[in-house]
Amino acid sequence: MTITAARDHSRATLTRRQDEVLGLSHALHADPELAYEEHRAARRITDLVERAGFDVTRGAYGLPTAFRATAGTGDLVVAICAEYDALPGIGHACGHNVNGSASVAAALALAPLADELGLTVALLGTPAEESGGGKVDMLRAGAFDDVAAAMMVHAAPQDAVGLTTLAISSLSVAYSGVPAHAAAMPHRGVNAADAMMIAQVAIAAHRQQMVPGAVVSGVVTSAGDAANVIPDHATATYDVRAGTSEELAELQARVRACFEAGALATGADLLLETVGNDYADLRQDLAMGRSYQAAAEALGRTVLANDPGLRGGSTDMGNVSHVVPTIHPSIGYDCGDTIMHHPDFTRYGTTPAADRAVLDGGLAMAWTAIDLATDPAQRDRLLARHAARTARN
Helix, strand or coil: CCHHHHHHHHHHHHHHHHHHHHHHHHHHHHCCCCCCCCHHHHHHHHHHHHHCCCEEEECHHHCCCCEEEEECCCCEEEEEEECCCCECCCECCCCHHHHHHHHHHHHHHHHHHHHHHCEEEEEEECCCCCCCCHHHHHHHCCCCCCCCEEECCEEECCEEECCECCEEEEEEEEEECECCECCCCHHHCECHHHHHHHHHHHHHHHHHHCCCCCEEEEEEEECCCCCCECCCEEEEEEEEEECCHHHHHHHHHHHHHHHHHHHHHHCCEEEEEEEEEEECCCCCCHHHHHHHHHHHHHCCCCEEECCCCCECCCCCHHHHHCCCCEECCEEECCCCCCCCCCHHHHCCCCCHHHHHHHHHHHHHHHHHHHHHHHCHHHHHHHHHHHHHHHHHC
16 A cells, blocks of 8 residues: 555545544543543543444553553554543643544544554553653553554644653652741741741752753642641642753752751651652654654644754653654644643633644644554664664563
């Protein structure tokens, strides 16, 4: 089968199923679920692809809301990662209904061609991207052991390839002190709120010495209950980001020391815990990115080719990219003057432009996989890298 014939076949397949795919996107958007709790979303997706003939494993890799759905038996295994978790309070403000549905669209478009192209299409349901890092859990559990290439698209205000992201670690902070009357016996108290304040000042003072591009952000979630009582508790959540995993490790140590300084200065006890998995920086495969860009532009989209030195937010797809050749382009649609993680972004997630992004993103990924399967140089490179990785392990 020629590349042109394969592309035409995949487009025709997706056209026949576009109502199902867009219905899925709208259903996910209307029924947002948080990290590791995406039971209805996972069921909606797996029911759809199972009806389409995929071999489905639900609750895969020890995660109740993860899944693996495969079509084809070829030696080139391409993983298409589907995200479907939402954000607390603001629903799909990161567009995961678009992301996940585009991945389903790609898998459906490729399935009838898989064996002829020598592909195994592995649609991986990856929960908890927003908090926790389901892809990291799945990596450890072997979900990507047989995978030669991985891909997904992400909702955004514009189309782009090549963007990298920051490595991130999330921290839970809790100080415990001793309560006392703030006027009559303040000397009997240990002020947990002061411990938090000292830590924040220490972090602020350290910003001048942080490696360029590093970001430390946080929010205090409690700091006492009454003005006339010395606070005996203070809690916060913090995100620590840096350009690489190595830089992140250094910054983590310094931020931890800042929180320890608050405890040392006040006498409060400190409980400092890492929340979820650390996310690595995203390293996109340039050759795969070029194939995706050409496919998206063939569909009439304008794609910004980002300098790999430019950085976005953070994603657990970064961890995958350190192991498997990966792309994570953005798929754009009109969202006014807002951007992801803003409540206004949510309301653009089921517009005609967002629906077009679902279909175009899915088809561009399908065409990228067709390129990988039919280009001898690409295919050989990916299979050789997979063989080398398997040998090392």
